[in-house]
Amino acid sequence: MKIDWLAAVLALAALAAIPLVFTSSYIIGVMTVAVCYGMWAASWDFMSGLTGRDNFGHSLFIGAGAYTAGFLNVEFGANPWWSLPAAPVIAVLFSLLMGFPTLRLRGPYFALAMLSAATVMQNLTIIFSVYTGGQDGLNGLFPILDSTLAYYYLTLAFLAASAVLLKALANSSWGVILRAIRGDEAACQAAGINVTFYKIVSLAISAAIAGLGGALYAHYQLQVGPDLFAVVLSINIIIMVYVGGIGSIYGPIAGAIFLNVLTETLRGLSEYRLWVYTLVLMLILFFLPQGIMAPLWQRLRARLA
Amino acid sequence: MLQILVYGAVISSIYALLAVGFTLIFGVARILNLAHGAFYALGAYGAYTLTANAHLPLWLAAILSVLLVGGFGVLMERILVRPLRRSMLAVLLITLAVALMVEQVLLLIFGSEARNVPSMMDVTYHFAAVDISGQRLLALGGAIIVLICLWLFLQYTRIGSAILAIAQDAEAAQYMGIATDRMYSIVMGVSAAMAAIAGVLVAPFQTVIPGMGLLPLVKSFAIVVVGGLGSIAGSIIGALLLGFSETIIAFKISIEWSQIVSVAAVLITLVIRPAGFFGKRGAF
Numbered sequence: 001m002k003i004d005w006l007a008a009v010l011a012l013a014a015l016a017a018i019p020l021v022f023t024s025s026y027i028i029g030v031m032t033v034a035v036c037y038g039m040w041a042a043s044w045d046f047m048s049g050l051t052g053r054d055n056f057g058h059s060l061f062i063g064a065g066a067y068t069a070g071f072l073n074v075e076f077g078a079n080p081w082w083s084l085p086a087a088p089v090i091a092v093l094f095s096l097l098m099g100f101p102t103l104r105l106r107g108p109y110f111a112l113a114m115l116s117a118a119t120v121m122q123n124l125t126i127i128f129s130v131y132t133g134g135q136d137g138l139n140g141l142f143p144i145l146d147s148t149l150a151y152y153y154l155t156l157a158f159l160a161a162s163a164v165l166l167k168a169l170a171n172s173s174w175g176v177i178l179r180a181i182r183g184d185e186a187a188c189q190a191a192g193i194n195v196t197f198y199k200i201v202s203l204a205i206s207a208a209i210a211g212l213g214g215a216l217y218a219h220y221q222l223q224v225g226p227d228l229f230a231v232v233l234s235i236n237i238i239i240m241v242y243v244g245g246i247g248s249i250y251g252p253i254a255g256a257i258f259l260n261v262l263t264e265t266l267r268g269l270s271e272y273r274l275w276v277y278t279l280v281l282m283l284i285l286f287f288l289p290q291g292i293m294a295p296l297w298q299r300l301r302a303r304l305a
Numbered sequence: 306m307l308q309i310l311v312y313g314a315v316i317s318s319i320y321a322l323l324a325v326g327f328t329l330i331f332g333v334a335r336i337l338n339l340a341h342g343a344f345y346a347l348g349a350y351g352a353y354t355l356t357a358n359a360h361l362p363l364w365l366a367a368i369l370s371v372l373l374v375g376g377f378g379v380l381m382e383r384i385l386v387r388p389l390r391r392s393m394l395a396v397l398l399i400t401l402a403v404a405l406m407v408e409q410v411l412l413l414i415f416g417s418e419a420r421n422v423p424s425m426m427d428v429t430y431h432f433a434a435v436d437i438s439g440q441r442l443l444a445l446g447g448a449i450i451v452l453i454c455l456w457l458f459l460q461y462t463r464i465g466s467a468i469l470a471i472a473q474d475a476e477a478a479q480y481m482g483i484a485t486d487r488m489y490s491i492v493m494g495v496s497a498a499m500a501a502i503a504g505v506l507v508a509p510f511q512t513v514i515p516g517m518g519l520l521p522l523v524k525s526f527a528i529v530v531v532g533g534l535g536s537i538a539g540s541i542i543g544a545l546l547l548g549f550s551e552t553i554i555a556f557k558i559s560i561e562w563s564q565i566v567s568v569a570a571v572l573i574t575l576v577i578r579p580a581g582f583f584g585k586r587g588a589f
Contacts, residue, residue, distance in 0.1 A: 054394050056401075101575040108337050109530065109579070111397060113571050115339075116523045120568045123520070127561040231519065235401060242398075274409055278402045285395050285402075286388065 034260035039213035041252035047206035049247040052182035057114030061091040063229035065211025066218040070138035083215040091211025099200040122229035137225030245294020317548025318448035324528035324540040326499035332535030334489040339400040342518025343407035348501025349508035378497025411515035422508035444506040527567035533581030
């Protein structure tokens, strides 16, 4: 356990040191985006990785958070700091709306309802272009902090806080119950556990962090568009979780940062991002169902200990 | 009023074609096929490229396109889905990966601009102050004929009975000597071909773009939830309900709000009657 936290602190220090080593604003930008993806992947993993209820529309919460930031900032001229508390609240409302009908049921309903809801929201943002700016989205958000470097540290701090929160929850009795739901839902119910309650609250926590990440992303891009609701975004996040190792929280964060940096480093690849990701997904599904990062770390830790 | 009736019937029949294929492969093989919309898009693009580039007559292009997509479905089932069938998440992910791949390939070959497919029946009929193009009527008639053929196939052929037997109890069917794996391939082919037929039929009056498969997938899912996952009769009724309510809302309120119908229908059904109209409770 100790070695896990030590490694986490080291990883955080490494992430914090990157802009000091590579001072270009381009790299800071890439890392800021990667950190946002890290928040999204970790929050996906907390709900879906632990309980086994796969969320195919995580972008619903991301888009909800980002558009909340966009509306507050562009339409109402609110101080950009307000986005940070408001975005998670709206995302949680969405999660309750989706969670209550679908999470009571077994079967694929939750996965597909999330997929549908995200797709329909994407269409609605295009259809109601008077309010949402349509395909172009909302432009002209204000930055929260003037310096991109300071903003990178702000997002990194939020990532670290979310990771600690999620990991602590996953290691607590709460996490045990979530994993038990994954194993045998009927047995949990028989043991007197209100499984629906646990699943819905977990989804709400997951949505809050995804929405917060969406708002941070929006205030970095200074623009929000319908693509934030896209199915492709949800799938990218799932792929990152898979690469990292499902159910481990820290693995998906590593996976998200790794894949973002990889596609940005291989400059020629960024156009074929989706191809690379789909290929990676197929390889993992067939050959490495445990992912890459988490098993590597397990092996390394065994050697260190 | 009559206009709503006709347009609603056309949309419902196409939805039924899509949803029945989607529910068939789920009911028989327990495969939730997220590439179903991709088959639909491939059908439309197949008809387009075979007429525009290979200069085949439209009817031949349509048939070839449907057969090719059916074959693609069989290949996908054999190579990609079968090894992963034990895990539902893996099946969902692999079919979704196929859907994304298809969209990317179409984007690469045809670009993002909309393509026009010529109409198979270039006439317009007038019924009591309603104009309706021949193509829409053809879509309606074609969809009904295909659905009847499917029903006859399932009820009156040996393969059809084998498929129905697997849907009831796959293990028992295997003990009776039915080659379940081969049947899964056949059903996937049939389901893919039906989606392609829907794509071919609507291509002349729909915008043919690489991402055109996503919305039909969402609609199919909504219909299947309303009707009951795995029930063919349920999906036909669900298609009628969804098709007509979308058309009514499009005509009476605005076309924008009709987009919300499918998601609202899913959420309401799951709250009131999660099994859908004809689904069995606790089937999962």
